Amino acid sequence: MHASDDHLSDRGGSPPRHILTPSSLNRLVRDLLEDALPLVWIEGELSNVARPASGHLYFTLKDAGAQVRCAMFRPKSGWLKFKPVDGMHVLVRARVGLYEPRGEFQLVAEHMEPAGEGALQREFEQLKARLDAEGLFDAARKRALPRYARRIGVITSATGAAIRDVLSVLSRRWPLADVDVLPVPVQGREAPPAIANMLRKASASGRYDVLLLTRGGGSLEDLWAFNDEQVARAIHASAVPVVSAVGHEIDVSIADFVADLRAPTPSAAAELLVPDASALRRHLQQLQQRLVMLEQRRLQARIQRVDHLLARLQAQRPQARLARDRERLLHLQRRLLGIQREQSQRLQARLERVQARLLAQHPRLRLLLLRRRLAELARQLRESMERRLERERLTLQQTARALHAVSPLATLDRGYAILFDAEGKVLRSAKHVAEGTPLRARLADGELPLSVVRDKPTEQ
Structure with missing residues (x-):
C-alpha cells in the first residue's frame, strides 16, 4: 500500500522518488538472497515433515539454536532413497529463497541424504580417488x-x-x-x-x-x-x-x-x-582312468607294431619275393601291351590326318578350285560392269535432260530463232547493223539465209 501524499506533506518531507510495495520488496529480498547464496549444504535435524497429495515434501531443518523452513518439490522429492521422518539427522543441498506470499525465508532443497552416511561416503570417495591415483588399485x-x-x-x-x-x-x-x-x-x-x-x-x-x-x-x-x-x-x-x-x-x-x-x-x-577336496579326488580318479586308458592304448599300439613287423618278416621270404616279382612282371607286360596299342592307335590317327591334308593339297584339286574361283570372279566382274554401265547410262540420261531443259535449242522448238552474222557470232542487237548485211537464222529444223532491209520513212 502507498503512503498518502497528505501524510507526507504533514510531516514536512518531500515524497520519495520510488515507493515499494510488499510484493516488489519480497522480490528484491529474494533476488538478494539467491544472488548471495545460490547453493548451500546444510546439516540439521528434521521436524514437521509433511508430504501432501501433490508429492512435494515440506519440513523444518533445525539445530540447537535455530530452525528454517524447507521445501522439496517433485520430481526430486520422489528420487529420495530413504523416507524422511522427524528426528532424522540429514544433509541437504538447497537454494536459499523467499516464500513471497508470507514473506518468509525458506530453503528449496534439491538433494537430501542421511548426514552420517553422506559424510562417510564423501570421505570414502576422496580416499579412493587418492589411492587410485597413487597406483594402489593397479x-x-x-x-x-x-x-x-x-x-x-x-x-x-x-x-x-x-x-x-x-x-x-x-x-x-x-x-x-x-x-x-x-x-x-x-x-x-x-x-x-x-x-x-x-x-x-x-x-x-x-x-x-x-x-x-x-x-x-x-x-x-x-x-x-x-x-x-x-x-x-x-x-x-x-x-x-x-x-x-x-x-x-x-x-x-x-x-x-x-x-x-x-x-x-x-x-x-x-x-x-x-x-574342493572332493572335486580334486574326482579329478584324480579321472586322471587315473585316463592313465589306465593311455597305457592300454600304448600296449595295443605295441602289439600292432609287433604284428606288423612279423608280417614284414614273412614278406621278406624268397618264395614271397618271387611271387611278388612274378606278379610285378605280369603287370609290366600288361602295361607294355597297353602302351603299344595306345601308341599304334595314335600313329594310325595321325597318318589318316596327314593323308587327308595331302589330298586337300593335290594339284588337280587345287586347279579345279582355282577354275571355280576364276569363273566366280568373272561372273562377279560382269555383273559389276553391267551395274556400273546401267548407273552411268541413267546418270547420262538425267544430265542430258537437265542440259536440254536449259539449252537454247529447246527454245527454238517454241517458234523462236537465233540470228548469226557473217562471222557466226550471235546477233544480240539491231543497232549498228547496215542494210544489206547478210545474216543466218537458226530455226528448230534448219537455217535460213537473210539480208537486212530497212524500211524508208513515209513522207507526211
Missing part, C-alpha cells in the same frame, strides 16, 4: 593365489560369524590346510591400527601362503575400519597375496580395491582360497 600389481595353499592366515574377529563360516568351508573343502585365526577388532576406533599391525606381522612372519581379511555385514559405519588408509597401505605392502571379503556382496570397501582378490562374502572367499 591391476598389474595384483598377484595370483597359490593353487594349493598349505598355511592360511585369517585376520578377523575371533567371535564373529565370519570366522565360523570361513573355518567351516575350509575344513569341508580342504582339511589339509593349516588355518591360523589372527584375531583383531573389526569395528571401532581401535580397529584400523590393529588390522594394519596384524597384516604387517603376518606378512613379515613368512609362515603364510595367503592372508584373508574378512568380517560380516553391517552398515557403512560398521565397515569403516576397512576403509582406513593405513589398512589399505598395509595390504599393498604385504609380501603375500591378500584376499578381502568384507561385508555382504553389495558392500564395497577400500580394502577390496587394494587386495589381490575381492570375494563377495567370507564363505565365498574360503571357497576361492582352497580347492
